[in-house]
Amino acid sequence: MNRSIKTLGICLALAAGLSLSMPAFAATTLRIGTVLAPNDPMGQGLEKFKAEVEKATNGEVLVQVFHNSQLGDTTEMIDQARAGANVGTVTDVARLSSFVPSLAIMSAPFLFDTYEQADKFALSEQYLAWGDELKEKSGLVMLASNWYQGPRHALTQKPVSSPADLKGVRMRTIGAPIWIETIRAMGAEPTPIAWGEVYSALQLGSIDAAEAQPTAIKGAKLYEVIKHVTKTGHIQLVTALVVSADAWDQISPENQKIVRDLAVENGRYASQLTIDLGEQALADVAANGVTISEVDLAPFKEAVSGVYGLLELEAEAAVVNEVLGR
Structure with missing residues (x-):
């Protein structure tokens, strides 16, 4: 009986050790800020993204949206995220080029003639490879880079x-x-x-x-x-939705795919709003x-x-x- 108790104790210890070493995918909240007003296309896109993520993940991923620089300027939000804070933002990709220089091309002058061109390039294998480097070099995860804010x-x-x-x-x-x-x-x-x-x-x-x-x-x-x-x-201001890698790693792989797909989909939604509302x-x-x-x-x-x-x-x-x- 003592041997059985000892064996049970070892099993429990091993299980506890494994639970400490493996990530726990509990409900996670992503806090996303923007310097723009709530009625801006980016603000509307983020609110739609929030609702759809929470529904599609059955509440396992929650999204809080902060408008009008409530979490600081874009650079400040990026710095917070890199420091490990649970903060994300919609940013011009050029701000990320200090980590991955090739990303600056997304903000190059007179490069894209239409949003469709930018969207196609943002989802290309070549561009996504640069995006993958970002997590390793900066502690930021790029969810989508097709959030178009319009011509400057x-x-x-x-x-x-x-x-x-x-x-x-x-x-x-x-x-x-x-x-x-x-x-x-x-x-x-x-x-x-x-x-x-x-x-x-x-x-x-x-x-x-x-x-x-x-x-x-x-x-x-x-x-x-x-x-x-x-x-x-x-x-052409084509921006990216980025979040802290620390927060991102708390989300299960299944939910990560859902969030990424919805980031792309709602990037297109916000971008179309930009196009529709721009002339008005x-x-x-x-x-x-x-x-x-x-x-x-x-x-x-x-x-x-x-x-x-x-x-x-x-x-x-x-x-x-x-x-x-x-």
Whole structure:
């Protein structure tokens, strides 16, 4: 009998040891923040993503969505996630290029002509391989990279018809090399600041200009502090939904697949909203007294053509062209 008790004790100890060494896939909450307003297409897409994930996983994966920079600026949320906090966000992919340099190509100037091209490339084997490197090198997991926020246009206090008109203009942009060098090549002085500070910076004159997509111009009410929107469309803002690897690893493989699939599906939903609402957003901005102008893009394309070589992205550009068959 003593031998039976001893054997039982050993079995229980082994079972306890195994339970400690194996991941426990209990209910997990993903906290996802955005700097944008709840009615922005990205905000609407995240709310739909939340509802569908919770339903499809039977509540085993919960999603909390935080709008309007409640969890901080995008860079701050990325830093929190890398430090192990349960935080995710929708980010321009260029911010992730400090970990995987090739990812910067997604934000390269005048690269994609349509959302469909960006969506195709974001799901290509080549791009997904770069995404897989991200977890190992940064502690971030990219769920999907097809969340389209629209074309970035120049927002200024004076008319713009060529790169020469931007000389000396302090223009807010995203603080990643591809963005900074693109804005510099366009003739302006790139000035990275947090998105939540753009309105007041324009209002106070600490910056002269900004660049943003139509829905964000409207959502942030920038029409109150600018006079001109020039439709340069210099970068198509294709963003990624990323989460902390620590939180992601608490989810079962079966539920991980569900979450990834829904991230792609709702990326397409949010992107279509962006496309559908974009022109109306510009019309609303115009109705508030802002001049919306078309412009000859040829001088701008010529001005930024050297950015690819400067940042050593020619090979990645060739990969994009191969995937898109052009």
